[in-house]
Every structure is written in C-alpha cells, then in structure tokens.
Amino acid sequence: MEFLTLHEIAKRARNNLDKNTWDYLIGGSDTESAIRRNRYGLDSWVFRPRILNDVSSVRAGTELLGSDLRIPVLMAPIGSMQVFEAGGAESVAEAAAEFGVLQILSSVCLPDFETLAERVPGPRIYQLYLMGDQAWMDDLIARSIEAGYTGFCLTADTQVYSRRERDILKRHVPASGGQAGAGSQTFNYQSTMTWETVAHIKERFDIPLIIKGVNVAEDAKRCVEMGVDVVYVSNHGGRQLDHTRSCIDALPEVVDTVEGRVPVLVDGGFMRGADVVKALCLGATAVGMGRLEALALAAGGEATVLRMLELLEHEIHTTLALMGVSDVKDLHPGLLERATPMVEPHVLSAFPHLAEGY
Ligand SMILES: Cc1cc2nc3c(=O)[nH]c(=O)nc-3n(C[C@H](O)[C@H](O)[C@H](O)COP(=O)(O)O)c2cc1C
Numbered sequence: 001m002e003f004l005t006l007h008e009i010a011k012r013a014r015n016n017l018d019k020n021t022w023d024y025l026i027g028g029s030d031t032e033s034a035i036r037r038n039r040y041g042l043d044s045w046v047f048r049p050r051i052l053n054d055v056s057s058v059r060a061g062t063e064l065l066g067s068d069l070r071i072p073v074l075m076a077p078i079g080s081m082q083v084f085e086a087g088g089a090e091s092v093a094e095a096a097a098e099f100g101v102l103q104i105l106s107s108v109c110l111p112d113f114e115t116l117a118e119r120v121p122g123p124r125i126y127q128l129y130l131m132g133d134q135a136w137m138d139d140l141i142a143r144s145i146e147a148g149y150t151g152f153c154l155t156a157d158t159q160v161y162s163r164r165e166r167d168i169l170k171r172h173v174p175a176s177g178g179q180a181g182a183g184s185q186t187f188n189y190q191s192t193m194t195w196e197t198v199a200h201i202k203e204r205f206d207i208p209l210i211i212k213g214v215n216v217a218e219d220a221k222r223c224v225e226m227g228v229d230v231v232y233v234s235n236h237g238g239r240q241l242d243h244t245r246s247c248i249d250a251l252p253e254v255v256d257t258v259e260g261r262v263p264v265l266v267d268g269g270f271m272r273g274a275d276v277v278k279a280l281c282l283g284a285t286a287v288g289m290g291r292l293e294a295l296a297l298a299a300g301g302e303a304t305v306l307r308m309l310e311l312l313e314h315e316i317h318t319t320l321a322l323m324g325v326s327d328v329k330d331l332h333p334g335l336l337e338r339a340t341p342m343v344e345p346h347v348l349s350a351f352p353h354l355a356e357g358y
Helices: 004-016 019-026 033-043 089-099 113-119 136-147 165-169 195-204 217-225 248-260 275-280 293-322 352-356
Strands: 045-047 062-064 068-069 073-075 100-105 126-127 151-153 210-213 230-231 264-267 288-289 336-338
Touching: 004 293, 004 352, 019 165, 019 293, 033 045, 033 248, 073 293, 089 100, 089 113, 113 126, 113 136, 126 136, 136 151, 136 195, 195 210, 210 217, 210 352, 217 230, 217 248, 217 288, 230 248, 248 264, 248 275, 275 288, 275 293, 288 293, 288 352
Parallel strands: 073 100, 073 288, 100 126, 126 151, 151 210, 210 230, 230 264, 264 288
Antiparallel strands: 045 336, 062 068
C-alpha cells in the first residue's frame, strides 16, 4: 500500500527494525532531554498566518552551494545507514538525486564516498569524522574533491563519542563502533580538532566548507570570520552533548550574527513540513532531516525515501498556502509567535496518531 502520510512511514520503520537498530536510530545521549527539547522548541512556535494573498502557485525551491533544492531540505549525514536497509547511503543518494535535494554523506557508512560517487553522480556533500592525523584528513579531502563532491562538512560536536545509554544498558556496540568517553579509540582524532583545523582546510583546499554542530553566536561569528562557507546549527539530534537548547532556539542568534553573509542550515527534531517552514521563518536557508531520512530508509529503501520527500513537499506547500505565502523567500519571523506546546515532547511526538494505534 502506498504511504499517504509520514505517520505510516514511521510506523513501518518501527515494524521493520529489531530493537537494537531501533534504539540506535531513535536514541540519544544520557537522559535524552536534548532530543525532547528539540521537539519542545519546535512546538513552542505557532504561526501567524496571513489571508487573501494569491497562493494558487507556491514555490518552495531554493539554492545551496550552487545546487538547486526542490524543497529547502537536506538529507543529514547518518552513519551506518546500511543497518536500516541493505542499500544504505546509495538508496538515499538515488532518492535525493531523483527528487532534487542534496545528500550529505557520512564518512562512517556504506557504500564509501568514492564507490557512491561512481554509482550515483552528485552533486553531494561529504561529511568527515577525523579518524587519522592531518595528512590522513588532507588525503580524504583531496579524494572527495576528485570524486566530485561539491562541499565538505566537518562535524564539530563529536569531540568524543557520547554515552548512549540505550546501547550501553544492553551492552550493544552499534555498527559505527561508538565507544563512550574521552580516550576511546573510535573518535580519538576528533578530540584534537580546533579552529586551526578550519584555517588549514580553508588555506589548502578549494571546496566549500560546512561546519556542523554550531550552537552559539560566538562560534558562528568565528566561522564567518574564518571564511567558512556554511554554518550548520545542530546538536546532533540530541545524540552528543545532552541538555543543550533546542536547535530552533539556537537558530535566531546564529542568523543574527551571520547577517546573511553565508547560508545557515539547521537540524534537530524536524519531522514535518510545518517544522521546516518554522526554521525558514527564522532565517534558515535549509533544514537537515536526520531521523526522518533513516525512518524512511528503514520503512522501504529508496522508494520510501523518495515518497517521504514527496509527502514533506506536500506538507510544505500546504503550510505555505495556508499561511498566505507563495514563495519561501517571503517567510519572515513576523509570521511566528511563541506559545506553550500542546503535546508532551518526545522523539516521535510529531506523529501523535502513532500512540492511538493507527
Ligand atoms: C542514526 C544516526 C546517525 C548519525 N550519524 C551521523 C554522522 O555520521 N555524522 C554526523 O555529522 N551526524 C550524524 N548524525 C546526526 C545527524 O546528521 C543530524 O544532526 C541529526 O540526526 C538531526 O536530528 P534529527 O534526527 O532529530 O533530525 C546521526 C544521527 C542519527 C539519528
């Protein structure tokens, strides 16, 4: 049966995955409060819609790093995608290319970046976790340029691997091999990364640089001063430092600081078209979908990732029309207002009918 709602996709993913894989996807660090706060933040904004504007045709397309995005959405980097569906990153690559959005490929999933580039031509962005010294990193950046990647993303919020207690409680080591804490071998080199790493990449390589994991204005300012090409607001979907602000709440100060000099991306808790529209109102260029991408992959591979994007587009178009806005470029903060959330936030609270057994 064809999926007609994102609800059905989330439900099918739940049915398809074993408990270890489900917990790896859905879980976060420590108390998982950052996950809930991401949703709480999104649900704390409501719309102030306008009426009697012609919305007979709405435009949600935008542009990032020279690539057209059919909707202002990116496939966020997800490690070990092959555990959700055998095609892994390749299934997402095919769906993203067919639909017309950018994929950010994680360095810790299959197929690897060179194999994928051969099989599914870009544009595509490569996200790297440092697992070697500077020469190792340089080699990978050079090879990613050679393979045709159009952007390079450093994830800066993973200095060490966090304590994912769902996994630890079961003594389960996920496919990405994550081991919690400072000194763990898995992410040893990540903890050595500094602003000098950023300066080195900008000096040495001619590829747009994205810094993912920005949370505060001070770091956004430094990114822009150092020539970083895209600032990506993220708390890693509540999987790294716990007790952070929700990303939608971190967004406005970053947007204010960046002052339109570079695009600002955001992720964390975004599951619905209306969520995406809220971030655009607050000045984001595009929104990264993390768990939703993996849920769709787990629910039915490439075809369901494509279907998820179509449903998201439908939700975005409907939201825009009902807000009286015919083009995403006309969204602005005056179309939002603070309000108390109506539902108890949790990782899947964007799908309230799941609890009712649909
Ligand atoms: C299963 C899983 C694996 C992830 N792996 C990576 C990764 O390899 N690299 C990275 O930068 N972020 C990774 N992330 C974080 C996502 O890129 C993104 O920041 C986060 O999922 C956004 O929050 P959301 O899941 O609520 O949409 C991962 C997230 C999940 C759920």
